[in-house]
Amino acid sequence: MQDQRQVSAEDSLIARYFKPLATDPGALALVDDAAILSASADDIVVTTDAVVEGVHYLATDPPDTIARKALRVNLSDLAAKGASPAGFVLTLALRSKEDAWLRPFADALGEDAKSFACPLLGGDTVSTPGPQMISITAFGRVPKGRMVGRTGASPGDLIFVTGTIGDAALGLDVLTGGVAAAALTDPAARDYLVDRYRVPRPRNALASIVRDYASAAMDVSDGLAGDLAKLCTASGVSAVVNAHQVPASPAAAIAISAVGFEKLVSGGDDYEVLCAVPEGRSAAFSRAAEQAGVQITMIGTIIAGQGAPQWIDAQGREIKLRRLSYSHF
Amino acid sequence: MQDQRQVSAEDSLIARYFKPLATDPGALALVDDAAILSASADDIVVTTDAVVEGVHYLATDPPDTIARKALRVNLSDLAAKGASPAGFVLTLALRSKEDAWLRPFADALGEDAKSFACPLLGGDTVSTPGPQMISITAFGRVPKGRMVGRTGASPGDLIFVTGTIGDAALGLDVLTGGVAAAALTDPAARDYLVDRYRVPRPRNALASIVRDYASAAMDVSDGLAGDLAKLCTASGVSAVVNAHQVPASPAAAIAISAVGFEKLVSGGDDYEVLCAVPEGRSAAFSRAAEQAGVQITMIGTIIAGQGAPQWIDAQGREIKLRRLSYSHF
Numbered sequence: 001m002q003d004q005r006q007v008s009a010e011d012s013l014i015a016r017y018f019k020p021l022a023t024d025p026g027a028l029a030l031v032d033d034a035a036i037l038s039a040s041a042d043d044i045v046v047t048t049d050a051v052v053e054g055v056h057y058l059a060t061d062p063p064d065t066i067a068r069k070a071l072r073v074n075l076s077d078l079a080a081k082g083a084s085p086a087g088f089v090l091t092l093a094l095r096s097k098e099d100a101w102l103r104p105f106a107d108a109l110g111e112d113a114k115s116f117a118c119p120l121l122g123g124d125t126v127s128t129p130g131p132q133m134i135s136i137t138a139f140g141r142v143p144k145g146r147m148v149g150r151t152g153a154s155p156g157d158l159i160f161v162t163g164t165i166g167d168a169a170l171g172l173d174v175l176t177g178g179v180a181a182a183a184l185t186d187p188a189a190r191d192y193l194v195d196r197y198r199v200p201r202p203r204n205a206l207a208s209i210v211r212d213y214a215s216a217a218m219d220v221s222d223g224l225a226g227d228l229a230k231l232c233t234a235s236g237v238s239a240v241v242n243a244h245q246v247p248a249s250p251a252a253a254i255a256i257s258a259v260g261f262e263k264l265v266s267g268g269d270d271y272e273v274l275c276a277v278p279e280g281r282s283a284a285f286s287r288a289a290e291q292a293g294v295q296i297t298m299i300g301t302i303i304a305g306q307g308a309p310q311w312i313d314a315q316g317r318e319i320k321l322r323r324l325s326y327s328h329f
Numbered sequence: 330m331q332d333q334r335q336v337s338a339e340d341s342l343i344a345r346y347f348k349p350l351a352t353d354p355g356a357l358a359l360v361d362d363a364a365i366l367s368a369s370a371d372d373i374v375v376t377t378d379a380v381v382e383g384v385h386y387l388a389t390d391p392p393d394t395i396a397r398k399a400l401r402v403n404l405s406d407l408a409a410k411g412a413s414p415a416g417f418v419l420t421l422a423l424r425s426k427e428d429a430w431l432r433p434f435a436d437a438l439g440e441d442a443k444s445f446a447c448p449l450l451g452g453d454t455v456s457t458p459g460p461q462m463i464s465i466t467a468f469g470r471v472p473k474g475r476m477v478g479r480t481g482a483s484p485g486d487l488i489f490v491t492g493t494i495g496d497a498a499l500g501l502d503v504l505t506g507g508v509a510a511a512a513l514t515d516p517a518a519r520d521y522l523v524d525r526y527r528v529p530r531p532r533n534a535l536a537s538i539v540r541d542y543a544s545a546a547m548d549v550s551d552g553l554a555g556d557l558a559k560l561c562t563a564s565g566v567s568a569v570v571n572a573h574q575v576p577a578s579p580a581a582a583i584a585i586s587a588v589g590f591e592k593l594v595s596g597g598d599d600y601e602v603l604c605a606v607p608e609g610r611s612a613a614f615s616r617a618a619e620q621a622g623v624q625i626t627m628i629g630t631i632i633a634g635q636g637a638p639q640w641i642d643a644q645g646r647e648i649k650l651r652r653l654s655y656s657h658f
Contacts, residue, residue: 031563032479033406033547037366037373039473044366044373046450048418048466052457077362089377091420091464121375128381130459135420137377137466144368150361218362234360 013097014125017106021113021120024087028122035121037086042141044086047077049221050135056269057198058175059131063101064108065198066134071112073221074138076202076271080219082148082211083140085118085204091135093128116204146211150234153216153276157302159239160285162203162272162294164249165224169267170259171197183258189251196249200271206294210275213285217275223266226325227274228309232302235276239309241300243319265311266323276302342426343454346435350442350449353416357451364450366415371470373415376406378550379464385598386527387504388460392430393437394527395463400441402550403467405531405600409548411477411540412469414447414533420464422457445533475540479563482545482605486631488568489614491532491601491623493578494553495585498596500526502588512587518580525578529600535623539604542614546604552595555654556603557638561631564605568638570629572648594640595652605631 019030026036037044051070053059071088078085090109094102113119118138171193173180184190202219210217216235220227224246232239243261252264277285282298289296300309311319348359355365366373380399382388400417407414419438423431442448447467500522502509513519531548539546545564549556553575561568572590581593606614611627618625629638640648 028478032410033550034374034376034410034412034469034476036476037375039370039372041368043368045363046366046418046466046468047363048420048451049453050420050422050455050464052422052455054458055456081361081363083363089375089466091377091379091466093379093381093462122377124378124464126379126381127384128460128462129383131457133422133457133462135379135453135464137375137418139375140363147363147365149357221362230360 010125017102018120018123021106021110024119024121026087026121027119030122035089037139040141041144043144043147045078045081045083045140045142045147046137047074048135048137049073049077050133052133053131061198063105067105067109068112068199070134070136071109072200072202073271074136075116075118075204076200076219076221078138078140079202079204079207080210080217080273081140082146082207083142084207085116086139086141087119087121088136088138089121090123092123092125093133094125095128095132142211148210148214148217150216150218150231153231153235153237153302155237155302155304157215157276157278158282158298159241159276159300159302160296160298161220161224161247161274162206162296163201164247164252165220165270165272166252166264166267167193167196167249168269169263170252170255171195173259180255180259183255184251189254192249192251197269200269202271203273203294205292206273206289209285209288209292210273213277213281213288214275215278217273220270220272220274222268223325224270224274225265225321229324231274232309237302238305238307239300239302241309241311243311244314245297245299247297262321262323266321266325339454346431347449347452350435350439353448353450355416355450356448359451364418366468369470370473372473372476374407374410374412374469374471374476375466376403377464377466378402378406379462381462382460390527392434396434396438397441397528399463399465400438401529401531402600403465404445404447404533405529405548405550407467407469408531408533408536409539409546409602410469410471411475411536412471413536414445415468415470416448416450417465417467418450419452421452421454422462423454424457424461471540477539477543477546479545479547479560482560482564482566482631484566484631484633486544486605486607487611487627488570488605488629488631489625489627490549490553490576490603491535491625492530493576493581494549494599494601495581495593495596496522496525496578497598498592499581499584499588500524509584509588512584513580518583521578521580526598529598531600532602532623534621535602535618538614538617538621539602542606542610542617543604544607546602549599549601549603551597552654553599553603554594554650558653560603561638566631567634567636568629568631570638570640572640573643574626574628576626590648591650591652595650595654
């Protein structure tokens, strides 16, 4: 594995596919081992998330959607923390360097980097004999001390989520021929859900609004039920959630009779923002979100206590969830 | 894969093994999706390097050495850039969560994080059906505008390297039963080389000295010959290197007759600092390095030109290297 041609193969892979994405001066045009995040009065918010073939995406997923997902799961964290994207570094573990895979991957990554104003700063490309993996560490900026954490929710705060919940889990179900796949006969509904699984819609348009109004926030990545439980634990509070208020897309509403409500709130990959907002600020929060073009829905209330969040149906009866989240182990 | 026990298994894995490492306030005790690098007058230097089982380390390597290698390859980049460590984020792609592997891995990572003053800030733990992989993004601080790049070397600058070159490549050869393994009969020499392969010695003690004296620097990770060629290309210069001045350990000196000189300078995993220092500053540089306890050796001179660096033997004859570097593709 050691000859001059192979050196230039590795270097030319980076030059051909990734140098065009390194538009930030801090990326040093990818000729260095390191990148620079310039000194500023802002705190740097750091988040890291990896996607693994066969775990977070399917080997048959189109490479452009894999690239978008790898970056967007990190952009979603920045949005929930109230941070503006500042750039990212990429570790790419590849089995091969086929142009048919790398070209659409790099092009889509570049498009997303541009549209989310989050340039590539650096990275590492390694070979692996196993499944491909894309690990991204993304950086955002917030005014000093203003990152929105998980620990600030207080009793009385209202609980909001963006977008719709459960679509991605149903999309995976469609792709893998599960129960939802059989229940959904409309191709447009199936395509919608699959697209939601493959290409998250991170709510970066809401970032500064989350910063201005939310007492606590996180992105919903492992299932709404489990993620809300984590936010409550971190804040030392509990919650009451009105299950019938959880926003579902039309396609999810069709599937729900087949798969059950629990699937929507325990599946992963939503990449929506979950936040707690003090009641007195909630009207202003809602107006700001509407102006930003981001759909938000109030789904419940933070309450005092240490217990798990309670899920209540339209008749006021408690729903016992058996599963809360996706977990890797 | 979705039930409450498994949620707590994943959370408890992080709590049990990695929370004790998250000593920096910016790590938020690993209860958030994000970490904070506080605003300061310094530039943040960012570097990312991954190690893959079967590629960068052997499946049979002890887990404590794998942890140290994963962090130290990144610390080495910070050292060469003149940066003080500020922290790191970790992506761990695991097949299993066996305590017998994770406990020594996390303990050694914690020891290194402490001794190099580079605390764990956050991370992501994912499952993989394939080889394990550890991807680390490390952060360092330098006074604004003072990161040492690859582009500043000028004709007349002297070329220095730290430590000894080629030990790690020979150590891998010993572990895999190669030519060096047969040539080295002394167990102590074999153990020394294996240890150099498994546990790099990043030269962070030299970081501020590199910043004060070097015109260009990088760490030697893919082979001295190839890395020097990269530095020269980035700086728009060439070089003359005196091959017999390249520092070799006693163990490497024994092996060299069996494996040849080229193996030393084209193998990877040295994690030494390569730098160019203006001649007028080289005496002061040498004194500062000695005071810091870091061995440095002058191996050649930067010259004008666009050609590949020339390697000269003790008789003044040019050595033609067929291989310059390790490459993944």
